[in-house]
Amino acid sequence: MSILQEKTELLTKECKPQDECGVFGIYKNDDDINTVAEVYSGLFALQHRGQQSAGICVNDNGNFKCFKNNGLVSEALTVEGLDELPNGKIAIGHVRHSIYTKDKHDFAAVQPLLMRYINGSLAIAHNGAITNRAEIHKLLEQGGAIFQSNSNAELIAYVIASNRLQTFSIEEAVLKSMDMLEGAYSMVIISPSKLIAVRDPNGFRPLCIGKMKNSYIVSSESCAFDSLGADFVRDVQPGEMVVIDEDGLHSYTEHCGDKTSMCIFEPIYISRPDSVIDHQCVHNFRMNVGAALAKAYPVEADVVCGVPDSGVSCAIGYANATGIPYGVAIIKNKYIGRTLSMEGSNNLKKRTLEIKINVLKPTVEGKRVVIIDDSIVRGGTMAHIVDLLKKAGAKEVHVRVASPEFHETCYYGTSLPAKDQLISQKLSKQQLCEKINADSLEFISLQDLKSCATDNSVNFCTACFDGNFPTEVPTEQFEDKFSKKIKK
Numbered sequence: 001m002s003i004l005q006e007k008t009e010l011l012t013k014e015c016k017p018q019d020e021c022g023v024f025g026i027y028k029n030d031d032d033i034n035t036v037a038e039v040y041s042g043l044f045a046l047q048h049r050g051q052q053s054a055g056i057c058v059n060d061n062g063n064f065k066c067f068k069n070n071g072l073v074s075e076a077l078t079v080e081g082l083d084e085l086p087n088g089k090i091a092i093g094h095v096r097h098s099i100y101t102k103d104k105h106d107f108a109a110v111q112p113l114l115m116r117y118i119n120g121s122l123a124i125a126h127n128g129a130i131t132n133r134a135e136i137h138k139l140l141e142q143g144g145a146i147f148q149s150n151s152n153a154e155l156i157a158y159v160i161a162s163n164r165l166q167t168f169s170i171e172e173a174v175l176k177s178m179d180m181l182e183g184a185y186s187m188v189i190i191s192p193s194k195l196i197a198v199r200d201p202n203g204f205r206p207l208c209i210g211k212m213k214n215s216y217i218v219s220s221e222s223c224a225f226d227s228l229g230a231d232f233v234r235d236v237q238p239g240e241m242v243v244i245d246e247d248g249l250h251s252y253t254e255h256c257g258d259k260t261s262m263c264i265f266e267p268i269y270i271s272r273p274d275s276v277i278d279h280q281c282v283h284n285f286r287m288n289v290g291a292a293l294a295k296a297y298p299v300e301a302d303v304v305c306g307v308p309d310s311g312v313s314c315a316i317g318y319a320n321a322t323g324i325p326y327g328v329a330i331i332k333n334k335y336i337g338r339t340l341s342m343e344g345s346n347n348l349k350k351r352t353l354e355i356k357i358n359v360l361k362p363t364v365e366g367k368r369v370v371i372i373d374d375s376i377v378r379g380g381t382m383a384h385i386v387d388l389l390k391k392a393g394a395k396e397v398h399v400r401v402a403s404p405e406f407h408e409t410c411y412y413g414t415s416l417p418a419k420d421q422l423i424s425q426k427l428s429k430q431q432l433c434e435k436i437n438a439d440s441l442e443f444i445s446l447q448d449l450k451s452c453a454t455d456n457s458v459n460f461c462t463a464c465f466d467g468n469f470p471t472e473v474p475t476e477q478f479e480d481k482f483s484k485k486i487k488k
């Protein structure tokens with residue numbers, strides 16, 4: 001393969017991981033609040049968690065109505081469609097990124113998902129990935145279930161609806177469903193009279209509770225509360241089910257344990273810097289990462305720059321720790337996020353990456369540059385950035401990475417490529433450094449990364465870096481184990 005072909009191959013891959021989804025919910029106790037408008041604003045704040053589709057479902061006195069579409073929040077949720085939604089008492093919303101390529105444009109997988117069954121209606125919006133999905137799917141299909149999509153949300157809704165037929169309340173049905181579901185699920189559910197928020201016992205994905213006047217809000221991230229002028233109340237605990245109804249907020253903690261494992265990639269990359277997740281201020285976490293990189297891997301340089309968005313806080317931390325000035329060098333076009341998901345020719349994808357990133361020449365010309373990014377997955381984006389910096393006149397480019405090298409894929413809702421496509425599986429650090437044409441390359445160690453937590457009581461999942469999966473991961477052999485569980 002020629003150098004040109006190799007470079008084109010790197011450039012044409014979609015290089016950054018994505019989170020699957022963001023969820024939002026509101027239970028209105030104030031007449032002057034418009035639930036649809038609040039959910040719409042909340043979804044805007046969560047747009048970074050999913051750009052493929054958006055939707056809102058409202059419960060107006062037991063009548064459920066959904067409006068959802070493919071696209072960004074601003075494209076999918078048109079004024080005409082929103083005007084059709086009632087200003088009901090309870091509403092949920094969802095932004096989505098599918099990890100399954102073939103589902104990207106599948107409207108049946110767009111959430112929230114509304115199900116009508118013998119006990120009434122149920123709407124659900126989910127973030128995460130169910131690791132025993134194949135086993136549950138098979139068992140439900142053997143019982144006559146017909147699925148319309150590949151979505152985890154549809155599977156979960158089926159499990160809850162099936163359990164509801166054998167229990168006395170929706171609370172009991174959801175708790176029983178938690179016995180069956182394995183993996184990552186932070187979700188919001190609307191029943192005919194309740195808003196329910198659930199987080200899996202590992203707490204892989206964030207979920208928190210806010211309050212606006214007397215009304216309760218649930219969101220994937222706290223940044224959505226700030227955009228609404230709401231107050232942060234607390235995180236939903238790993239394993240906790242929170243039920244909000246006309247009597248207030250009720251907490252069910254029977255699934256809470258001490259083996260929690262929040263995704264460490266949330267504060268590194270996925271979450272917004274102005275969010276606080278499980279007591280971690282995301283911006284401060286990233287500043288600490290930058291300082292840790294500076295301590296472990298100092299280098300003589302003239303300017304420190306970050307790759308937007310998540311690399312910026314790290315670069316400020318590195319600059320503060322070393323005294324090297326921080327500079328803005330990478331300008332990212334924020335308006336083509338969806339274009340990265342476009343099917344199309346390699347040329348089109350290559351052009352997309354070129355449009356997406358540009359370099360401010362005056363910041364780097366004639367200088368020794370430290371550039372910090374959150375991660376290197378396939379290597380294409382960083383190769384392109386180093387190339388741009390050198391073309392802009394940088395004398396040296398030293399790459400520092402805010403996460404360790406990826407060695408495994410993720411089964412919990414971050415769309416990392418398969419293990420054999422991860423660049424650190426194929427190349428040593430030195431080989432990768434040469435491939436991206438950097439003057440030096442260093443990754444933060446896992447130990448240093450963990451020490452950057454602003455709350456030492458939080459346990460993290462680090463499986464994509466060290467292979468220590470906190471749960472069993474999907475294989476055929478789990479079928480028997482789940483069969484036993486579902487028959488309990």
Ligand code: SF4
Binds near residue numbers: 262265409411461462
């Ligand atoms: S495997 Fe990696 S990306 Fe997935 S939940 Fe664990 S830390 Fe996060």
